[in-house]
Amino acid sequence: MLLSPDQELVALFGQAFSPDEVELLDRPCGRGAIEHLFNDPPDLLVVDQKLDDIPGLDLVAMVKSENVYRQMPVALVMDEAALAARDIDWCATEVDELLTRPLDAVMLRARVSLTLARASRSLDANPLTKLPGNTSIIGRIQELIDRKEDFALAYADLDYFKSFNDKYGFSRGDEILMMTARIIVNTVRAVGGQKAFVGHVGGDDFVFILPPDRVEDACKAVVASFDDIVPHFYDAEDRERGFIQSTDREGNRRSFPLMAISIAVVFNRNGRLTHYGEASQTAMTLKKKAKENPRSCYVLDRRQY
Known part of the structure; x- marks a missing residue:
């Protein structure tokens, strides 16, 4: 107007x-x-x-x-x-x-x-981390698909983040999210060069995009850095014990391990993907497999096309 x-x-x-x-x-x-x-x-x-x-x-x-x-x-x-x-x-x-x-x-x-x-x-932009949000993430993925570029799309989220939030409060939970964002951004920037991209879907869900031949190195570095840093966000007693006492979604008191990060990686090679929804669906399946491991880990889509 x-x-x-x-x-x-x-x-x-x-x-x-x-x-x-x-x-x-x-x-x-x-x-x-x-x-x-x-x-x-x-x-x-x-x-x-x-x-x-x-x-x-x-x-x-x-x-x-x-x-x-x-x-x-x-x-x-x-x-x-x-x-x-x-x-x-x-x-x-x-x-x-x-x-x-x-x-x-x-x-x-x-x-x-x-x-x-x-x-x-x-x-x-995500109000906490200032990283690109859903609209930018979807746009970047679809743009690469439309250009038929080869790329690796990694979805990362935190395991046992809710239990940490419930015990320590949202303020300390936000510190965890900021720390995770810094780790991913710094790692992807170092490994990926100009074609790298990092986005924050929301909550404890992040996305990064790299050339296929560089993504595994980035995943290894993110996992190592996260596992090295995250214990220091816990109180000494919980850190030494290796778990915390908190309430689950059904309201039951139980023990939860220290936080871990799970990463699912989808590859687009030779124009295999036609829509960002395909990548998202594949990643959700891989994330379920990654979360079977209680420790930080990454899972690569090893299927051949």
Whole structure:
């Protein structure tokens, strides 16, 4: 949505984007557009500081004061001369992009596209680890499948994480997740090079993608690092005993081993996979096999195709 009385700016959007790419709704005033804005939130709100009825920054503050719309990306349009003349506290201004006149169609397209891409990554990122989330993970897997690239997809999750959370609390559980993320990211970066990818599905589930010939080295390193570090997150008494007392899902008191990490690895070779769901289904089967081992381990899909 574009809120601006400037018809040249409206025309410039028409030059920068085709109707197939962008459904442009333009309004010259702010107040009259707010109801429509709240009823049908746009992917991006572009606000001209020179609205007919209210300063653009004031309208931005009104929109962002509604918690449900705080994540909506907002771009502010200002004249370059007006920007230099005003003392604006940009740290307190909830604007995601600044567009300064004079603008041309090429620059407008680039800045708007980058704003949308940045907002998409931000919304998808896991709030704890800041790693790419489900949308980015699925997109990356499907992109590699569509390009018929060979790759190894590893699904990693933690065994006995719930029992740790139940005994020590969510704060210490979050520390475990951050530690696991660091181990995977550092290992995959060292082993995988530029084609490596790490994502956080959610909870204690992680994904990493590597060339097929490098994934086993990465799995070995992740398992070794995790087993070396994780005992130090337990109290000394539990660490020395080698298990903790906690409650299972049925409410029964029982003993649980120290946490372990299980990794299931699926390979895409010679264009075998056609959809990311195939990889996910195979990985779930392999993870069940990995979890039969109470210790940290990895399982590779050894089937030949």
